[in-house]
Amino acid sequence: MTTPLADFRAGLVAVFPTVAAAVPFALILGQQATAKGLTPAEMLAMSSIVFAGSSQLIAVGLWSTPAPVAALALMAFLVNLRHTLMGASLSGKIAHFGRLRWVAAFLLTDEAWALSERRAIDQPISRTFYFTVALTMFFFWQTASVLGTVFGTYLEHPEAWGLDFAFPAIFIALALGFWKGARRTGPVLVASAVVAVIVHATVPGAWYVIAGAIAGIAAAVITAPREQPAEALAGETTR
Amino acid sequence: MTIDPVNFAAILAMGALTYFTRILGFLIADRLPKSGPVRVALDALPPAVLVAVIAPIVMSGPIEAAAGLVVLLLALRLPLIATVAVGVAVAALLRLAFL
Known part of the structure; x- marks a missing residue:
């Protein structure tokens, strides 16, 4: 039996590498959004309401004025359809969340999902663990994508630093656990x-x-x- | 700090459909039987999704494949953060050397 404090710590330890991997991309997202004429407030709104990295990057690439609403929405749906598979797998493992499950669904990302599934191999996923991971990702995603609208120009070629490889590296390491x-x-x-x-x-x-x-x-x-x-x-x- | 109404409409539409993809899995899973082939399928889902996400990235070039292999071997021994740090460094060094 683990205590909430232990789960909180475990969540922070687990989420740290994924935050480090996500922050450079949030910065680039912000920079690209600015280049397309989106304001910091619009960036904040998108990162809070959509909160799905790859679909946001593609959306900013597709963005024009006026915004192609239907095309953007359909793209987001198709790119994020993988969440449906993740949700189906996670559902039974967080059934004890009760109504908080619908909040958990809103915060579901590739990273939060993968870390939770990895956790579920060894022990049940507690609310504290899940929301520590998911809300930490949420906080850093908002902050970094808005900061990117101001400072993103300094980080234009992340692949030269190997940063694009952080995400697959995390997933390879997690996949071994299965x-x-x-x-x-x-x-x-x-x-x-x-x-x-x-x-x-x-x-x-x-x-x-x-x-x-x-x-x-x-x-x-x-x-x-x-x-x-x-x-x-x-x-x-x-x- | 302004928000254009059309841009906001696009963001809301993207958000609504994205949330739909997130709850759809929960709604489906609630209606599935918890045993038999469905159980086997759900158990296999996490590794299947993870591998489907990473395989095209790792197979996109020799540098990615080499860095992926390094990560695979390191992950058997090292904690996640060290594995990721070395994987990123290997990818960066290989690109510096060969690109």
Whole structure:
């Protein structure tokens, strides 16, 4: 049993690398938004209301005056559709949040999701842990994207510093935690990786995440040992 | 500190659809059975999504692939923050050397 203070600390420790990875991109986002004529107040509004990094970066790239409202909204929906898969997986693990689940959903990011799923392997996700991670990300995302509207010009080529690699590095390290042996996890990883790479190379947009994830899930279902029917026959409840 | 009404409308529309993608998974999961193939699928979801996000990035070039491999090996030993710091440094140095 962990205390709220311990969960708070664990949340801060867990979220620190993802904050360090996200801040440079929030700064660039702010700088790009300024270049497109968006004001700091509009940047703050977007980071608070949308709060989804990659869709915000793409949106700023697409922005023109007047704003193409329908195109921006549709793009945000397609790019963020991966959250639906993440939410489906996380849902049961935070069922004890009660109504706070709908607030948790608003704060759901790739980072908060991945850190929470990693946490859930070892112990239940407490409200304190989740909201420490999610609100810390929220706070730094707002602050850095608004600061970027002022100072972003000093950070124009993040890839020269390797900063664009921070996000995949975090995900690679977290993905290792889900390894349950070559037999169970191997087919999932191979199917997901192969399909994601192929779809990324051939289909424009963000469909590759959805396609890869579905391929990985399908591989898991196909290769899963067939135990369930026998248990059902014996009338046992498995969980 | 001004907000243009059309820009604000675009931000609200983006936000509304993004929130919809976030709650949709919860709404679907509440209606799914908690055992059998669905359970297997949900258990496989986290690694499947993570790998689908990173695979195209890692496969985008030899430098990314090399840095990805370094991260993979380091992550078995080092804490997350050290792994990420070294991964970023390796990517930066390889680009400095070869680009």
